[in-house]
Amino acid sequence: DDMLNAFLYRIKAVYLYSEDIDNCARYYKKAMKLVPSYDLKIAWGSDLIDLYVEDTDYDQAGNTLQLLKDLIGDEDNLSLSEKNNLNFIESKINQLIN
Numbered sequence: 850d851d852m853l854n855a856f857l858y859r860i861k862a863v864y865l866y867s868e869d870i871d872n873c874a875r876y877y878k879k880a881m882k883l884v885p886s887y888d889l890k891i892a893w894g895s896d897l898i899d900l901y902v903e904d905t906d907y908d909q910a911g912n913t914l915q916l917l918k919d920l921i922g923d924e925d926n927l928s929l930s931e932k933n934n935l936n937f938i939e940s941k942i943n944q945l946i947n
Contacts, residue, residue, distance in 0.1 A: 858877070
């Protein structure tokens with residue numbers, strides 16, 4: 850089941866590789882690709898972006914935002930709350946980059 854596998858990848862990212870940003874990011878991205886829920890894609894993408902921001906790796910934060918948008922596809926499928934969360938993430942990254 851994709852949902853269960855996505856949760857397992859996220860657990861690996863958060864608990865096993867919390868000190869290893871490369872492996873942590875790899876498992877977050879796997880989780881984001883598998884999870885069928887847009888809410889969780891956005892939440893987990895935001896968590897990964899926050900890790901990159903803490904590490905002052907704004908390029909990877911921007912790349913993760915683009916991956917998140919690619920995974921979502923048509924933003925018209927999102928609820929208003931999901932759209933607001935995605936817009937917040939995008940504005941935060943834009944402020945940091947510019």
